[in-house]
Amino acid sequence: MKEEGFQKRSEEKLVKKSYNCGKCNDTGWILAPQEHSAPIAISCSCRELDRIKTDWERSGxxxxxxxxxxxxxxxxxxxxxxxxxxxxxxxxxxxxxxxxxxxxxxxxxxxxxxxxxxxxxxxxxxxxxxxxxxxxxxxxxxxxxxxxxxxxxxxxxxxxxxxxxxxxxxxxxxxxxxxxxxxxxxxxxxxxxxxxxxxxxxxxxxxxxxxxxxxxxxxxxxxxxxxxxxxxxxxxxxxxxxxx
Ligand SMILES: Nc1ncnc2c1ncn2[C@@H]1O[C@H](COP(=O)(O)OP(=O)(O)OP(=O)(O)O)[C@@H](O)[C@H]1O
Ligand SMILES: [Mg+2]
Ligand SMILES: [Zn+2]
The missing domain is CATH 3.40.50.300 (P-loop containing nucleotide triphosphate hydrolases)
Structure with a gap:
């Protein structure tokens, strides 16, 4: 029982430590599969949101x-x-x-x-x-x-x-x-x-x-x-x- 409780808590911790952006794991990049070539890295939408937030703060x-x-x-x-x-x-x-x-x-x-x-x-x-x-x-x-x-x-x-x-x-x-x-x-x-x-x-x-x-x-x-x-x-x- 004690063991189970411990496991549950550490799982919760793991979840809490997860990324802000699940799409790019906070790297800012997503790999987009291509039909005839290797995947290419594209900018994640969370970067755009970050930019807007910064610009907004700067705007006053x-x-x-x-x-x-x-x-x-x-x-x-x-x-x-x-x-x-x-x-x-x-x-x-x-x-x-x-x-x-x-x-x-x-x-x-x-x-x-x-x-x-x-x-x-x-x-x-x-x-x-x-x-x-x-x-x-x-x-x-x-x-x-x-x-x-x-x-x-x-x-x-x-x-x-x-x-x-x-x-x-x-x-x-x-x-x-x-x-x-x-x-x-x-x-x-x-x-x-x-x-x-x-x-x-x-x-x-x-x-x-x-x-x-x-x-x-x-x-x-x-x-x-x-x-x-x-x-x-x-x-x-x-x-x-x-x-x-
Ligand atoms: N058509 C509208 N729809 C929704 N909210 C409105 C509308 N017009 C005004 N408001 C709201 O009413 C309040 C007063 O509006 P606002 O501050 O934009 O007026 P103002 O013309 O700039 O006034 P002041 O001359 O006092 O500066 C604000 O909270 C605003 O969001
Ligand atoms: Mg006004
Ligand atoms: Zn992202």
Whole structure:
């Protein structure tokens, strides 16, 4: 009896020590049999998942944001339907427009209408397609940059991360009080991307007129870049998903 118990426990141990990926035994490779030659090694799908996970961590998107997908975005009124259509059209067109000036998308207007949700849904899809997105949560990012404005090296490093990203997602742009230095930091990032035709995804409570009013140089660049994919969500509680 004692013996049996011991055997059972060591079997359990063996099972626990098994591989994360049963397909490739964690080697990353699978041998694919060939009809007329020796088997060839092909990359296992778990490697792809690892890559997505790493890219995701690098992007700055948090785990709790992983449920902000297109399939979790329901069409519950006219404007949510339109917003989703524009987001999906942008995703579909991305490869053919990405190197042009008009390669960006803007979700603006009503609070709680799903602007951040759709922006992140796009980012998650891009990451899956190996397009490296960098997530810039506007308020936190700008605060961090300003706290380190005296540290030249850090400042340059963080600004270049946002300037050079394959796709930059600026979430909740101009949320809260805006100072001159906020504007000049955003301009530095945005103008670089504008001049180099690098795409942005922007979510903001400010409608286009408000963006232009806050800073015409910034507003007009965002407008030009996202001209073909602007979703302005009408202000009104009827468009606030949180209050539905
Ligand atoms: N159509 C929708 N289907 C499912 N969930 C939604 C939808 N619209 C919004 N939500 C959810 O409602 C909450 C608010 O949405 P979100 O943060 O995207 O709004 P927002 O427009 O960015 O608001 P804010 O202006 O306050 O930043 C989120 O939890 C989001 O997942
Ligand atoms: Mg938001
Ligand atoms: Zn594997």
């Amino acid at each position: 998107i948090k785990t709790e944001q992983s449920n902000l997908t297109f399939s979790n975005f329901c069409i519950w009124n006219e404007s949510s339907g339109r917003a989703k259509d524009i987001a999906l059209a942008y995703y579909k067109d991305f490869n053919s427009i990405r190197r042009t000036r008009k390669n960006s998308i803007l979700f603006c207007g009503q609070v709680g209408s799903g602007k951040s949700h759709l922006s992140i849904a796009l980012a998650l899809n891009f990451l899956r397609k190996n397009v490296k997105v960098v997530y810039m949560p506007y308020r936190d990012a700008i605060m961090k940059i300003k706290q380190n404005i005296m540290d030249d090296e850090y400042y340059q490093k963080i600004i270049s991360k946002y300037q050079l990203a394959e796709v930059l997602l600026i979430d909740d742009l101009f949320k809260g009080k805006i100072s001159e230095s906020d504007i000049s930091i955003i301009f530095e990032i945005l103008n670089y991307r504008y001049l180099n035709n690098l795409p942005i995804i922007v979510s903001t409570e400010c409608v286009v007129d408000k963006l232009l009013y806050i800073d015409e140089a910034i507003g007009s660049r965002i407008y030009e870049m996202s001209k073909d994919y602007i979703m302005e969500i009408g202000k009104g509680k009827e468009n606030n998903y949180r209050l539905r």
